[in-house]
């Protein structure tokens with residue numbers, strides 16, 4: 001059995017064959033460095049397309065840096081895991097096609113990477129999925145398979161596709177390739193800010209934080225990794241506090257990508273091992289953070305991607321040292337985004 005934590009002991013997964021291919025082919029995976037002589041701890045930086053820029057304003061409470069995965073080509077970081085999963089498939093599975101379930105962002109990345117690698121993809125999504133995200137999936141040629149609005153229904157539908165159509169189904173909550181793919185973000189953060197003290201990472205099923213925490217902690221156990229969930233979808237928060245996986249009956253939050261009713265078993269074991277704390281933020285905190293990022297930093301970040309900034313600005317997280325809030329996604333319909341600007345007032 002593959003032991004995911006070994007990837008951090010390797011010199012770098014970017015030196016492996018998959019890593020080389022990844023960096024060769026995936027435009028949004030460029031390594032970005034701060035400008036020479038600038039201190040990340042003193043300045044606010046924006047990371048986009050190979051350039052780091054000083055932020056316009058600091059947050060009133062504290063200065064911190066952001067890693068804007070929301071500004072990547074698909075508006076989301078998930079191409080890393082999608083590539084790793086699809087690239088490593090056997091030829092037969094690549095020919096027949098694969099199925100995965102997602103709240104929208106993973107589906108977009110999977111459809112995009114599937115088209116690029118020539119693998120047919122079927123994406124199981126709940127009917128309440130944001131139409132904006134569904135459109136993106138269709139644009140990249142992914143087949144959408146709708147299911148009822150229940151987290152477990154997504155996995156039941158996946159199993160049906162496996163039986164009825166012979167598709168290879170991927171459970172992204174338990175797949176080590178997801179950890180490897182997202183681990184590349186940890187490697188990038190280390191390249192960009194080697195003295196990083198704290199990283200705040202949004203959590204749904206736990207794959208994103210598992211990959212990042214594994215890389216950062218294996219390199220330096222003093223780095224603090226804090227997970228953030230919305231109050232209305234706090235399954236990992238409850239599990240972390242209980243020391244065992246807790247399943248919640250349903251989720252209710254404006255963060256439409258953070259809808260897991262439980263963390264994955266593999267992901268939770270890595271979270272227990274590597275994550276320092278998990279905190280929750282209210283939907284009001286998130287709305288304020290989305291408005292603040294737009295008004296002060298001119299950034300389009302979807303609510304799920306803004307929970308780290310929400311935790312810092314509301315004081316719910318206590319970071320140590322140079323701090324990074326990962327802006328994990330920017331896929332939000334313009335009209336929906338406008339609502340945040342008109343109804344939420346950003347605090348100073």
Ligand SMILES: Cc1ncc(COP(=O)(O)O)c(C=O)c1O
Pocket residue numbers: 076103105106202203204205206207208209257258302304305328329330
């Ligand atoms: C924008 C965004 N941020 C964070 C996450 C959390 O990812 P994970 O399920 O790996 O915890 C997701 C998952 O879909 C997402 O779309």
